[in-house]
Amino acid sequence: MDPLHPLNLDDFSDLIERPDGGIRRDAEERRERLAVRAGALGRLDELGEWLSAAQSAVRVRAIEQPKVLVFAGDHGIAAQEVSGRPAGTAHVLVRELLDGASPLAVLARSMDVPVRVVDAGLDCDPELLPEAVTRHRVRRGSGRIDVEDALTPEETEAAVRLGMAIADEEADSGTDLVVLGDLSVGGTTPASTLIAALCGTDASVVTGRGGAGIDDLAWMRKCAAIRDSLRRARPVLGDQLALLGAVGGADLAATTGFLLQAAVRRMPVILDGVVGAACALVAQRAAFRAPDWWLAGQVSGEPAQTKALDRMALNPLLDQGVLVGEGTGALLALPLVRAAAALAAELPERPRPTTADGTAAADAAV
Numbered sequence: 203m204d205p206l207h208p209l210n211l212d213d214f215s216d217l218i219e220r221p222d223g224g225i226r227r228d229a230e231e232r233r234e235r236l237a238v239r240a241g242a243l244g245r246l247d248e249l250g251e252w253l254s255a256a257q258s259a260v261r262v263r264a265i266e267q268p269k270v271l272v273f274a275g276d277h278g279i280a281a282q283e284v285s286g287r288p289a290g291t292a293h294v295l296v297r298e299l300l301d302g303a304s305p306l307a308v309l310a311r312s313m314d315v316p317v318r319v320v321d322a323g324l325d326c327d328p329e330l331l332p333e334a335v336t337r338h339r340v341r342r343g344s345g346r347i348d349v350e351d352a353l354t355p356e357e358t359e360a361a362v363r364l365g366m367a368i369a370d371e372e373a374d375s376g377t378d379l380v381v382l383g384d385l386s387v388g389g390t391t392p393a394s395t396l397i398a399a400l401c402g403t404d405a406s407v408v409t410g411r412g413g414a415g416i417d418d419l420a421w422m423r424k425c426a427a428i429r430d431s432l433r434r435a436r437p438v439l440g441d442q443l444a445l446l447g448a449v450g451g452a453d454l455a456a457t458t459g460f461l462l463q464a465a466v467r468r469m470p471v472i473l474d475g476v477v478g479a480a481c482a483l484v485a486q487r488a489a490f491r492a493p494d495w496w497l498a499g500q501v502s503g504e505p506a507q508t509k510a511l512d513r514m515a516l517n518p519l520l521d522q523g524v525l526v527g528e529g530t531g532a533l534l535a536l537p538l539v540r541a542a543a544a545l546a547a548e549l550p551e552r553p554r555p556t557t558a559d560g561t562a563a564a565d566a567a568v
Contacts, residue, residue, distance in 0.1 A: 209359045211442045211462065211488035218465045218489045221255030229254035229262075235551045245519070249497075249539060250546030256470050256495065262546040267376050268536060269316050270306065270529050271368070272299070272383040273460070274335075275323030275453030278346035279431070280388030284424035286415050290343065292387045293326035296335065299385065299528065306383060306528035313536065315381070320368055322361055323452030338364050344451035347392055348430035351448050358447035358455050365459025373467035380469060381499070381536055382460070383529020384477040386453055391424055393480035394506040395431040395449045399439055400483050401509050405429035408506035410476065415525075442488050450484075457481040465492040472519075472539065474532035475502035479510035486514055497539065499532030500524055 229251045234240055240247065253262045274296050280289035287295075296319055298304045302311060310317045321328075321336045325343035328336040340361045344352040353361065372380060394408040401408075405428035411421060431449045438444035446455040458481040464471050465485075473482055473496055485492050498516040501508070503525055511518065519538055524531035 209362060209443065211362070214462045214466065214485075214489040214492070218462070218491045220491050220494045221252070221468075222258045223255065225258050225260060226251050226255035228260045229546070232260055232551070233546070236549045237552050238549055243545060246538070246542040246545055249542035252497075253470075253539070253543050253546065256468065262543045263378075264547065265379050265536075265540050265543055268379045268381060269318060269372060269377045270310050270381040270383060270533060271372065271460070272306075272317065272319045272385050272529055273365070273453040273457045274319055274321050274385040275389065275451050276325035276343040277352070277386060277388030277392060277451050278344055278350075279348060279391045279427055281346060282348070282423055282427055283420055284391050284416070284427050285388045285412055286420070287387045289387060290325040292385055293324050293330055295385050295387075295528075296321070296324065296331060300332070300335070304528060305526050306530045306533060309530060309533050313533070315533065315536065319385070320364070320456065322364060322456040338368075340364060340452040340456070344392075347395065347434065347449045348427045352392065352451045353447045353455065355443070355447055357452065358443050358450075361452045361455035362443065362446070362459035365456035365461070366463035368456070369460045369463035369467055369469065373464070373469050377469065379536075379539065380464060380471045381474070381529050381532045382457070382471050382478050383474050383527070383532065384453060384457065385528055386451075386477070389451065389453065389477050390504065390506075391427055392431070392449055392451050392454060393477040394504070395428050395435055396445065396454070396480040397476070397483055397506040397510045398428060398432055399435040399445065399449070400487060401513055403509065405432060408509060410504035410506060412504075442484050446484060453477075454481050458484045461485040461496070462489060462492060465489065465495040468495070470495055470497065472497045472499040472532040472535055473516070474499055474529045475527055476504035476507040476510070477527075478532075479507045483510045483513060497535070499535035502531060
């Protein structure tokens with residue numbers, strides 16, 4: 203997509219193709235010939251066939267270069283005390299991740315999966331974090347979406363293009379699957395607003411308690427914030443860029459751009475929680491074939507996530523009640539995907555029946 207021309211997310215509809223349906227049918231036929239009967243491995247069979255189509259290879263290749271990718275940002279709406287954490291403190295969560303002290307860091311280390319953090323809109327001095335993290339920042343924090351836009355039009359386009367560029371970097375470096383995470387304070391409020399707007403539901407239906415957990419009073423404040431933000435979202439529902447600018451944020455816009463370009467590059471993605479689901483729903487509105495490249499890693503417990511996944515017909519792989527965010531629940535699903543790849547590639551086929559002279563029955567019939 204030409205960086206010199208104005209960005210139009212609808213263009214992705216022509217750029218994204220579905221995983222190879224012919225290869226998937228061939229993979230299904232091969233599955234019927236395996237020694238372990240079809241269906242005995244449950245959803246692992248389905249995952250293996252999905253990987254075949256995504257890789258355009260009947261015999262699935264192992265997932266050798268997965269990466270956890272985390273987009274980070276702060277949201278002005280957090281100043282309304284809708285989060286369990288103080289506004290403007292997402293950089294503290296990023297530092298814990300980089301220092302290896304967060305749940306995601308522990309799991310990624312145990313699985314030997316690298317983690318990349320991209321600062322799209324943190325509200326902190328850049329010097330507090332490594333330059334490799336902060337150098338992509340679009341702006342410092344996002345606007346308070348109940349009364350103002352999260353981003354200017356120029357910032358929205360810059361954030362989406364950032365996500366697209368990150369997708370290209372990962373695909374070009376050989377990453378063969380991305381576990382997509384997010385780190386923010388206040389991020390579930392714009393995410394829930396986007397989902398409510400795109401699904402045509404009220405604020406109370408999508409308002410959850412976030413990864414940090416909030417009490418009843420904070421839940422009521424969050425519900426009111428989403429209600430007011432929805433009033434600002436509805437007039438721009440027909441324009442995905444305007445919608446992201448009005449009630450999204452730099453990290454959400456970057457994540458949306460990443461998901462779209464990852465689908466263009468045929469790079470599979472495992473989604474985590476409500477923020478990823480919201481961005482995926484915006485991306486689906488732009489390109490209806492894009493969700494065929496994504497897996498829903500887990501049920502997060504956020505009601506908005508459930509609505510978004512239902513709308514995209516994505517069936518979560520796990521339901522472990524993981525609420526910490528970052529991509530933790532999605533990373534837990536990676537071993538399942540790797541197991542499906544190994545089984546699809548390495549299980550032997552049933553021996554062919556032979557005739558009395560030892561010739562394979564299929565050969566004898568020729």
